[in-house]
Amino acid sequence: MRIAPECFPCFFQQIVKTGRVVGASDSDLLRAITEFAAALPRVAVTVTPAEVGGIAYRILAQVTKVADPYREVKRECVREALALYPAVKERVAASEDKLLAAAKAAIAGNVIDFGIVSDEDIFAQLDAAMRQDLAVNHFPEFKRWLEESRSVLYIADNAGETVFDRVLIEELHKPVTYVVRESPIINDATTADAVQSGLSGIARLVSSGCSLPGTIPRFCSEEFCGKLAAADLIISKGQGNYEGLSEERLPVFFLLKAKCEAVARDLKVNLGDLVLMKSRNYFSARHD
Amino acid sequence: MRIAPECFPCFFQQIVKTGRVVGASDSDLLRAITEFAAALPRVAVTVTPAEVGGIAYRILAQVTKVADPYREVKRECVREALALYPAVKERVAASEDKLLAAAKAAIAGNVIDFGIVSDEDIFAQLDAAMRQDLAVNHFPEFKRWLEESRSVLYIADNAGETVFDRVLIEELHKPVTYVVRESPIINDATTADAVQSGLSGIARLVSSGCSLPGTIPRFCSEEFCGKLAAADLIISKGQGNYEGLSEERLPVFFLLKAKCEAVARDLKVNLGDLVLMKSRNYFSARHD
Secondary structure (H helix, E strand, C coil): CCCCCCHHHHHHHHHHHHHHHCCCCHHHHHHHHHHHHHHHHHCCCCCCHHHHHHHHHHHHHHHHCCCCCCHHHHHHHHHHHHHHHHHHHHHHHCCCCHHHHHHHHHHHHHHCCCCCCCHHHHHHHHHHHHHCCCCEECHHHHHHHHHCCCCEEEECCECCHHHHHHHHHHHHCCCEEEEECCCCCCCECCHHHHHHCCCCCCCEEEECCCCCCCCCHHHCCHHHHHHHHHCCCEEEEHHHHHHHHCCCCCCEEEEEECCCHHHHHHHCCCCCCEEEEECHHHHHHHCC | CCCCCCHHHHHHHHHHHHHHHCCCCHHHHHHHHHHHHHHHHHCCCCCCHHHHHHHHHHHHHHHHCCCCCCHHHHHHHHHHHHHHHHHHHHHHHCCCCHHHHHHHHHHHHHHCCCCCCCHHHHHHHHHHHHHCCCCEECHHHHHHHHHCCCCEEEECCECCHHHHHHHHHHHHCCCEEEEECCCCCCCECCHHHHHHCCCCCCCEEEECCCCCCCCCHHHCCHHHHHHHHHCCCEEEEHHHHHHHHCCCCCCEEEEEECCCHHHHHHHCCCCCCEEEEECHHHHCCCCC
8 A cells, every 4th residue: 555645644643642652852752753754755655654654663763762662551452452352252152153253353453542541441442343344344255265274374463452363363273373563663563462462372473574563575574475475364454564465466354444544545445444355456366 | 832743743734634625636745745844854943833834835835736725715714704793793792791702702713613514513613612711811901901002903813713803803992903914824814804704894904924824023024013013902813823922022912722732732721722811921021
C-alpha cells in the first residue's frame, strides 16, 4: 500500500503522542519534528506508511534517548489481555464454528487500544467486536486454504492482541510460526511480548528481521523472506503488516480493523470496519 | 503565543482537509506536504502557529492554484448565520444584561464550525454555547474598560461568526473599527464577508494588512499597527488573533473558544472552554 496524504498528520501526531508518553520536553519534541520534516522531501511517494513511521520513531528515539517508549504499556496490555483469555476461550468453545469464533477473536484483538481504557471497557469492546459482522468476509476461502496447508506463518501486530492470536492459533491445528518485530517499535509485539502472551509453547517464534511498524519484505531478513516465499498460508494481522504485504503475490489472509482513512480507502471499506480478506494479488490471479 | 509540538499534526491535517475541499489530487497533496515539510526546518521555534499555518496555506494555494478554497463555504456560513441573527437579537433584547448576552453571543459565534452541520445543529450549538459558563470571565473589567473608552478596535476571526460580532457591536454603543484579513486565508473573514454580514453600516471596515490566519503585528500594515498602538480597547476574536496578540502589551480582551490543546494550555483552561479574558501582559502590569 502506498503512502497517502492522510498519513502525514498521523506521523506528526504519533511523534507528539509518543514523546508525551516518555515525558519529552517541548524543545526535544520540536527538534524531533523538525528533523523528521527535513527527512520527508527525500522520501519517495511510493513508499509504504510503515516505512515513514519507522523514520519518525527512530528520530524520536534518538532525540529522547528512549528506545522502547511503550515497554510498560505493552507489558500491561498483555497482562490485561491474559486476564480476558479464559472468557474468550469459553466463548470460542461454546461456538458452533470454533475456527470462525477464534478468527473473530483475533480480529477483535486488533480493535482494542489497550492502555487507554479500563478492564471492563476492554471486555465490552472485545465483545462488541466479536459480535460485529466482518465487512469483508473471506472466511470460507480461509478455512479451505487452511485445510490444504501444511503449516501457517502468522505475522503479529500489537502486544496484547498477541493473546487473542493465541486463541486463533489454538484452533488452527497446524504447525504455526509466529512472527514478531526484530526490535521494539511503537506497541508492536516483540519476542518478549509473545513469550509473555504464552505463545512460546504453541508456536515457533521468529523475528521478521524488520524493525518498522509493519512487515516490508525489502527491510526483512533473508531468512524471513525465505519463509514468506515458502509459506502455504500467511495470516497477517493489523494495518502495518497489510501496508507492506498488500502488493505482494503471497497467499496472505489479512485480519484487521480499518483504523484510519488511508487504509480503509485502500481496502475499499469504511473506517472502523473489521476485515478477513484474502490477498487480491495472489488469489485473484488464481481465480480462487 | 509560541508554536507547540501539537501544532504540527494540525498543519498537515489542514493541508489535507483543505486540499480535499478543492478536490486536489493525491499527487498534488503529497507535493504540497513535501514542500511544506521542507520549509519547516527553517522555521524558528519562537514563531506563532498562525505564521506557520500561513506558510502551509500559501504552498497549498500555489500547488492547487486555488487562492480561496473556502469561498463558497464562507458565503454559506454567513447566509446561515444571518438566518439566526433575529433569534439571537431577540435573546439579547430579553436579557437582563444586554452587553453580557451580546458578548456571549459573539463568543458562541466562535464555537460553531459552520459548513459542516445543519441549520438546526448550528442553532443548538449556539444556544448551548450561550448558556455555557465562561471558564475565564473578565466581563466586569471589560464593561468598565468599555465605558471609559472612546472607541473600539474589533478584530474579526471567521466568516459567519462575523454576524454574531455584529450583535455585540450593536450593544457596544461606541464607534467601532472592524478589522478583517487582507486577503482570503482559510475561512477567516475578509471585507466581502464583513459586508455580507451587514457590518459595513455599523462599523468602519479596515484590513489588518495581514494575510495569515491571525493578527501578528510584524506582518500587519504600518497603518494598522498605528491603530493597534492608539486603541483604547481591542476586542480580539478567536485563536489565530490570540496567538499573535497574547504577548503584546495592548488593552486587549480575548473572546474565544479553546479549540485545541496548544491554545488551551497557553490560556490555562480546558479544551472546549469559552473565554472572555483580558490581556495578561497589559492589565497585570497596570494592576487592574
